[in-house]
Amino acid sequence: MHIKKVGGSLLLLALAWLTPVSSNAQDLDPVLRNLIEKGIDKSHELNNKEFEAQQAVIDQKLARAVFLPKITLNGNYTRLDSDISFDEDTQQLLTGTQKLIIKEAAGIPFNSEFPAGVPVQPIPAIQESNILKSSVDLDWTLFSGFQASNALKASKHKEASINYAALAMEDKIALKIIETYDQLALVNASAEVLETTEDYLEQQEKFVQKAIENGLATPIERKKVELALQQLIARQLEFEQNRTILIELLHMLTGEQKNVLSAINPQLGSMGISETEQAEKRDEIKALEEAETASLYKAKMQRNNFIPKIALKGHYELLEDDLSLLDPKWYVGVGIRWNVFDGNKSRLEAKKSQLEAEKYREQREDAEEKIALSMIKAQQNLEASQQNTRIVQKEIELAMETYELTDKQYRNDLAPINDVLDALRDLEKAEFKLQDSYFQERRAKTELLHAQGKLNY
Template sequence: MQINKGVINMLFISIVGLFSTVSFSQQLDPVLTELINKGLNKSQTVNIKAIEAQQAKLDQRLAKSVFIPKVTFNGSFTRLNDDITFGEDTQNLLVATQKLVIKEALQIPFNAPFPGEIPLKDTPNLQDKNILKTSVDLDWVLFSGFEATIAIKASKHKESSLKYLGMAEKDKLALKIIEAYDKLALVYASEKVLNTSEKYLDEQAFYVKKAIENGLATPIGRKKIELAQQQLAGKKLEFEHNKTLLIEVLFQLTGESRENLRMLRPELETFSLNSNSNVEKRNEIKALEEAEQATIYKSKMEKSHFIPKVAVKGHYEFIEDYLSLLDPKWYVGVGIKWNVFDGNQSNLKAQKSKLESEIYRERIEEAEEMIDLSIVKAEQTYQSTLQNSKIVEKEIELATDTYEMVNKQFKNDLASINEVLDALTNLEKANFKLQESYFDQRRAVTEMLHAKGTLKY
C-alpha cells in the first residue's frame, strides 16, 4: 500500500494554512477580546485598584470640605450642688444700693429710714444650680494656609497614580489570558498533527497486517506499529491533560464557564510587526510619575503648616433663662492660628516626603532602563522566531520527502519498519516545532507591544 505524496503535501498545506499572517494592529479574535473583558471585570486586583482610586477621589472632596462651614447643634443639662451667688458683703452692698435708688425715686431724704412696706428684689444668682442649654456653633475656615489646596493637588496625583496602576494590572492580566488562549490554540493544533499521525499509523498497521498474511513481514513489525500507536495514545492523553489544565486556567482568569471554554477552537496566527512602531509611555511609568508628584505636593503641604490659618467662630444660645450673668447669648469672632514652631516636626516630615519623591524618581529611571532592555530582547526574540519558522518549514519539507522515500523503500523491502517509524516521528516533530515557532512568535509580539506600551485589547 503506497501513501500518495499529494496527501502528505495537502497535510502540510492544511497545517501551514492555520497560521495565516495578519497584523497585530488589527483587532484580536473577538472571542479572545470577550474573554479579556470578562477577566478584567472579574479580577479582584483590578477592582481593588479602582476602589483605591475612588478613595483618593474622596480624599480630594475631604480636602475641599475644609472650606465648608461646619454647623453643630448642642444640648446639655447640668445640676450643680448649689446655686452660685455673690458673697454676703457684695449682696449687702447691692441691697443698700437698691434702697438708695428707691429713696431717690420717692424723694425720701438720704438719712431717713427706708419704708418697710416697700418690697426689695432679691439679688440674682450668678448661676442657678439647674442648667439647661441648647445652642448652635459655627466653625468656618476662611484660609487654610494653602494646606487644603495643596492636599487636593496631592490627592489628584495619587488618584491618577492608582488609575495607571489599575491599567498596568489590566495589561498584565490581558497578557496572561492571551498566553493561555494561545497555548490552548497550540494544543488544538497539536491534536490535528496527532490525528494525522494516527491516520498514517493505521495505514501502516493495515499494510503490515497484509504483509504478514502474505509472508512478507514478521509479527515483530506489527508489534513495533502497536508500540508506536501506544506512544501516540500517550501523547493524546497528554493533550487532554494540557487542554483540561488550560481550560481551568482560563476559567480562573475570566470566570467564563468551563462548558463554554471547552467549545472554543482557537487557532494560531503568525503576526507581522512593524519594528519602527512608536514607543508609548508604559502605565507603570505613568503611575510612578504621578506618585512622585503626589509626594512632592505632600512635602509642600508639610511646609505650609507655618502659614497662618484664618477661621470664623460663631455661637448662639436658644434658651436664655439658664445662662449665667456672665454668659453671652451669642457671639461671632474671627481668629488666626499661626504655628510658629512645632518642634521641627513639619520640616522633618517635609524632608521625608522629599526623599520619598527621590525614591520614586530612581524607580522611574530603573523601570525605563528595564523597559528599554525588554524592548530590545523582544525584538531580537521576534526576529529569531521569524527565522526559526523559515527553518522549521524547510525541516517539514525535508521530513515529508524523507518519509515518502522511506515509505516507498519499505514497500519494496528496501527499508525496515523502524526507519519508517523514525521518519514519521521526525515529520511529527517538525510539525510540532512549526506550531511552537508560531506560538513563540506571538509571545514575542505581545511582549514587545506591552514593553512599548502599545498593546491594545
C-alpha cells in the same frame, strides 16, 4: 487535519503547516477578548484597586469640604453644688446702691433713714445651680493656609496613580490569559499533528497487512506498526491531559464555565507589528509619576501648616432662662490661628513625604530602564523566533521528502519498516517544532507590544 492519501497530499500538508494563521497586530480573537474581559472583571486585586480609587475620590471631597460651614446643635444640663453669687461685700454694696436710687426717686434726702416697709429686690445669683442650655455653633474656615488646595491636588494625583496601576495590572492579567490561550492553541495544533501521524500509521498498517497476505512482509513488521500506534495513543493522552489543565487554568483566570472553554478551538496566529510606531509610555510609569506628584503635594501641604488660618466663629443661645449674668445670647467673630512651632512635627512629616516622592522617582527610573531592556530583549526574541521558524520550515520540508523517499523504498522492499517509522517520527517532531516556533514567535510579539505600551485588547 486528516490526510487520506500519501504522496500528493504531502505537498498540501507542507503548505498547511508552513503557513500560520495571520492577523493584525491588535486584532485578537473575539473569544480571547471576551476571556480577557471576564478575567479583568473577576480579578480581586483590580476590585481592590477600584476601592482605593474611590477612597481617593472621597479624600478630594473631604479636601473641598474644609471650606463648607460646620453647624452644630448643642444641648446640655448641669447641676452645680450651689448657686454662684456675689460675695457679701459686693451684695451689700449693690443693696445700698438700690436704696439710694429708691430714696432719690421718692425725694427723700440722701442722709435720711431708709423708710421701713419699702421692699428691696434681692441680689440675683450670677449663675443658678440648675443650668439647662441649648445653642447653635457655626465654624467656617475662610482660609486654610493652602493646606486644603494642596490636599485636593495630592488626592487627585493619587487617584490617577491608582487608576494607572490598575491598567498595568489589567495588562498582566491579559498577558497571562493570552499565554494560556496560546498554549491551548499549541496543544490543539499538536493534536492535529498527531492526527496526521495516526493517518499515516493507519495507512502503513493497511499496507503491511496486505503485504503479509501476499507474503511480502512478516507479522513482526505489523507489530512494529501497532507498537507505534500505541505510543501515539500515549502521546495523544498526554496532550489531552495538558488541554484539561489549561482549561482549568483558564477557568481559574476568567471564571468562564468549563464546558464553554472546552468548546473553544483557538488557533495560533501571527501578530504583525509596525516598525514605524513609536513606543508609548507604559501605565506603570504613569502610575509612578502620579504617585511622585501626589507625594510632593502632600509634603507641600504639611509645610503649609505654618501659614496662618482664618476662620469665622458664630454662636447663638436657643434658651435664655439659665444663662448667667455674664453669658451673651449670641456672638460672631473672625479669628486667626497661627501655628508657630509644633515640635518639628510638620517639618518631619513633610520630609517624610519628600523622601516618599524620591522613592517613587527611583522606582520610575528603575522601571524605565527595565522596560527599555525588555523591549530590546523582546525584539531579539522575536527575531530569533522568526529565524527559528524559517529553519524549522526547512526541516519539515526535508523530513517530508525523507518520509516520502523512505516510504517508497519500503513499498519497493528497499528499506525496512523501522526506517519508515523513524522518518515518520522525525516528520512529527519537525511539525511539533514548527507549531512551538509559531507559539514562541507569538509570545515574543505579545511581549514586544506590551513593552512598547501598545498591547490593546
